[in-house]
Each structure stands twice: as C-alpha cells, then as structure tokens.
Amino acid sequence: MLLHRYGTPSHRLERVMTKVAASLGVEAIFLYTPTALVVSIKDAEGETTVVRRVDSGEVHVDKLFRADDVLSKLEAKEITIDLATKQLQSIDDSPPPYPFPVRSIACAISCGAIAVLLHGSRADFVAASMIGFCIAGIERAQTQFGQERNLVQPVAGFVAAIVSLAIAHFVMPIDDRLVTLAGLIVLIPGLSLTVALTELAVGHLSAGGARLAGALVSLLTLFLGVAIAWRFAQSWQNVPLQPDDPHWLWQWGALIIAPIAFAIVFQARVxxxxxxxxxxxxxxxxxxxxxxxxxxxxxxxxxxxxxxxxxxxxxxxxxxxxxxxxxxxxxxxxxxxxxxxxxxxxxxxxxxxxxxxxxxxxxxxxxxxxxxxxxxxxxxxxxxx
Incomplete structure (x- = not known):
C-alpha cells in the first residue's frame, strides 16, 4: 500500500506486486483501483482473498525510491519478509526530506515559474508566487486539522481567485486569470488525467475509469471555488492587460527553476x-x-x-x-x-x-x-x- 499511497499507477503497481510474489514462490493475483486493493493468494489449503480500502496520496519521489530499494532486496532474497515489512513501515513513517517552509517556497516558485512560462509579466510572477505560498499554507492547515482532502480544492480555488482579483484591483495591474491558473497549478489534476488515460490504454479499465472520474471531479471542485470568487468580487474584475512577453532571460530562468521547484514539491532529494x-x-x-x-x-x-x-x-x-x-x-x-x-x-x-x-x-x-x-x-x- 505504500507504493499506492505515494503515486504508483495501477499497471505498474500490479506488476511489481506480481513480480515480488513470484520471486517468493507465492501464487497471487492483484487488482488495484485508486480506492481499493484486492489480493488473492493461493496455497495448499485453497485460495484466500483480502480486500483493503486504501487512499492514494501525493507523489513522494524519495519514498518510492527507498521502497523500490527494499523490494529489490526482497526479490533478491537478501532480506526476509519480516525485515522488509519493518523497513517499509519505517519509510512510511519517516519525515519528509524538506521542512514545510522549504516546500512552501518551492511551491511558490513553481507557481511563479509557470506564470512566466504562460507569458505572464514580472508582476504576474510575483502575484502567482504569493498565491502558491498561500496554497501551500492551505494544504498544511488541512493536514494539521485533519480536514477532508476534498475541501482543499474549492477553498484553494476561492483563495487563489479572490487574491489575484484583489491584487489586480487594489495593488498592481496583473492578468488575474493567468495568475489564478498559475497559482493553482500544483492542484490542477493534469497528471492524474494523464495517468488515468495511460491505465485505460493498457487495459486497466477499473483503475483508469475511477482515476479519470476523480481527476474530473477534482478539477470541477477546484473551479467551483474560482467561480464563486469571480461572482463574489465581480466588481473587481477588469479587462486583463496584454503585457509584452517577458524577456527571454526570464523564460530560460523559469525553465531551469521550474524542474527544481517541482522536484522539491514532489519530495525528491538533492x-x-x-x-x-x-x-x-x-x-x-x-x-x-x-x-x-x-x-x-x-x-x-x-x-x-x-x-x-x-x-x-x-x-x-x-x-x-x-x-x-x-x-x-x-x-x-x-x-x-x-x-x-x-x-x-x-x-x-x-x-x-x-x-x-x-x-x-x-x-x-x-x-x-x-x-x-x-x-x-x-x-x-x-x-x-
């Protein structure tokens, strides 16, 4: 379940589990969806089927890296199942490689870089970075107070839209819609949509269909918050400016910074x-x-x-x-x-x-x-x- 929780697609997860089971001499069949894991194991006494309710979480590159190392050792019979279980549990319980302030700054920078890549101005970069920092704070608050994950999308959408409108109306001229989009880029489920279509393409219909539906609902709830903010602050809306494209140095800087920022957001080590x-x-x-x-x-x-x-x-x-x-x-x-x-x-x-x-x-x-x-x-x- 650790691989599932930290971003492994169904077609890869099932193949990994089947390969590890075969290396241990266990005949097993696995069925994975984004919310459930079904394991059927055959032995001399018959067949046992286990169903577990699981929830997929954010992609965590470092934990996937370490979990793969443990599974490789188990497959090579360098460690026992009990030891592998303890090591996987230790990986699951380990703290993230970066403290929250570093991840918040990375989230802000990634949002600002996306604004530049979308041909936003320098003011758009600053505003999108501010919103990205706010989004990181909202996600942190959701984790700390144990609120439902599905509350993050509409709240984040509302905050991003209302802050960008306020900045455009009261502080400095920006393209509020571009800034809203860039500020929400870490929550927009484009990656989930792509993974879902990949699962459907390779024949994992239940997982792909469920993930596709989840991605669409996430996008709709995210945009619900944006739409409410637009209606709430309708008098603040101005015709977006059409600033000149940022200097090519800004473009190249964003191209270099964005991968580093996203690497930190996805918890990849240096x-x-x-x-x-x-x-x-x-x-x-x-x-x-x-x-x-x-x-x-x-x-x-x-x-x-x-x-x-x-x-x-x-x-x-x-x-x-x-x-x-x-x-x-x-x-x-x-x-x-x-x-x-x-x-x-x-x-x-x-x-x-x-x-x-x-x-x-x-x-x-x-x-x-x-x-x-x-x-x-x-x-x-x-x-x-």
Whole structure:
C-alpha cells in the first residue's frame, strides 16, 4: 500500500506486486483501483482473498525510491519478509526530506515559474508566487486539522481567485486569470488525467475509469471555488492587460527553476535533482523545437516520448525507478491548464471556445500517453516502477 499511497499507477503497481510474489514462490493475483486493493493468494489449503480500502496520496519521489530499494532486496532474497515489512513501515513513517517552509517556497516558485512560462509579466510572477505560498499554507492547515482532502480544492480555488482579483484591483495591474491558473497549478489534476488515460490504454479499465472520474471531479471542485470568487468580487474584475512577453532571460530562468521547484514539491532529494532537471529540460526543449513546425499535438507526443526515453534510460543505467525522473518532468507537460481554461470559457458563456479547450485537453493527454507508451517500447525500463 505504500507504493499506492505515494503515486504508483495501477499497471505498474500490479506488476511489481506480481513480480515480488513470484520471486517468493507465492501464487497471487492483484487488482488495484485508486480506492481499493484486492489480493488473492493461493496455497495448499485453497485460495484466500483480502480486500483493503486504501487512499492514494501525493507523489513522494524519495519514498518510492527507498521502497523500490527494499523490494529489490526482497526479490533478491537478501532480506526476509519480516525485515522488509519493518523497513517499509519505517519509510512510511519517516519525515519528509524538506521542512514545510522549504516546500512552501518551492511551491511558490513553481507557481511563479509557470506564470512566466504562460507569458505572464514580472508582476504576474510575483502575484502567482504569493498565491502558491498561500496554497501551500492551505494544504498544511488541512493536514494539521485533519480536514477532508476534498475541501482543499474549492477553498484553494476561492483563495487563489479572490487574491489575484484583489491584487489586480487594489495593488498592481496583473492578468488575474493567468495568475489564478498559475497559482493553482500544483492542484490542477493534469497528471492524474494523464495517468488515468495511460491505465485505460493498457487495459486497466477499473483503475483508469475511477482515476479519470476523480481527476474530473477534482478539477470541477477546484473551479467551483474560482467561480464563486469571480461572482463574489465581480466588481473587481477588469479587462486583463496584454503585457509584452517577458524577456527571454526570464523564460530560460523559469525553465531551469521550474524542474527544481517541482522536484522539491514532489519530495525528491538533492541527489535526484540532476536527472530530474535534465529530463525536464529535454522534454521542454523537444516540445518547443517541434511545435512551430508540426503543431502542439506532435510536439506533445515528441516531448512525452523524449521524457519517457530519458527516464527509462536513467532507470536502466542506474537500476532505479523511472518514476523518479518521469513524474516531475511530466507535470510541466500535462494539459491541466487547458482543462481549467475550458471551464473558464464555459462560465463566460463562450461555449464553442470551452468545448474546443476541452477537446484539446483530451487530445494533448492522449498524445502524452502515446508518447510514453512508445518510449516504453523503444527503451524498455529495467525496473517496473
């Protein structure tokens, strides 16, 4: 359940568990969905089926890294099952590699970098960073007070929208909608949408369908908070400015800083940063190089293919999980922002534009899935994770 809790997709999780069971001489069948885990074990006395209610959590790269190391030792029979259980429990109980202030600053910087990548101004960068810091505080408060996770999305959406409107109206001219989108980027379920389509593509229909529904509901509840803020502060809304694109140095700075910030957000240790940065920059470079010639669809496919090949190559060379480099790199490519814009257009009664954005979201997600699956065929990962 530790692998499930920290971001392992169903098709990878089931294969890992089946492989470990086979190495231990146990005949078992596993079925995983985002909210349930079914294990059926056969022995001389018959078949025993166990059902566990589980909840998926945030991606935690470091714990996935350490858990994979324990499972590799168990598969090689270097440690016993009891020792492996104790070590996995120790990993689960271990504190995060970065204290909350560091993660909050990383969240703020990642939101500001996304604002720059969306061609926002310097003022947009500052405002988005402030909102990202607030979002980190909201998530922290939810954890401390034990509130339901589903309350975070509408509250965060409302706070992000109302703060961006207040800054635009009372403090300095910014594009409040761009800033709201950038400030919420760590909560927009673009990665979940891509993972869900990947699970559906490889035949894991129950897990993929459940995850897809969950991603759509998360996006809707997030946008619910935004919509309420827009109605509440309707008099603050101004026509968004169209500032000049930020200087190319800002663009390149954001491209370099964003992978590091997301690496911290996803709890990757410093030793794992270099491969995350390299794979992320590879995906961005391929996307921006291909897009002017062949369009966003081909560029997205090529970028996902490059990220997948780079991650799998790292996995083969270092005997480590490909998810370490793959997950932070994919967050920059996923189409969650377009899905948000689709709902925004619908709220403004721009139905045709909203439908177009929604279709583009699905199309880009499919292109990402196609690129990742193709990369797995060209450069098969040595590890299942």
């Amino acid at each position: 030793a794992q940063w270099p491969v995350i940065i390299l794979v992320s920059l590879l995906g961005i470079f391929v996307s921006r190089s291909v897009n002017p010639f062949y369009g966003v669809e081909v560029a997205t496919f090529a970028a996902a293919f490059a990220v997948g090949c780079g991650s799998n190559l790292y996995a083969r060379m270092r005997d480590r999980p490909a998810l370490i480099a793959l997950t932070p790199a994919m967050i920059i490519l996923v189409p969650g922002s377009i899905g948000y814009r689709s709902l925004s257009a619908m709220l403004d009664h721009q139905t045709i534009e909203g439908v177009e954005f929604g279709f583009n979201t699905l199309l880009i997600a499919v292109c990402l899935v196609g690129g990742l699956l193709t990369s797995n065929a060209v450069v098969p990962p040595k590890h299942i994770l």
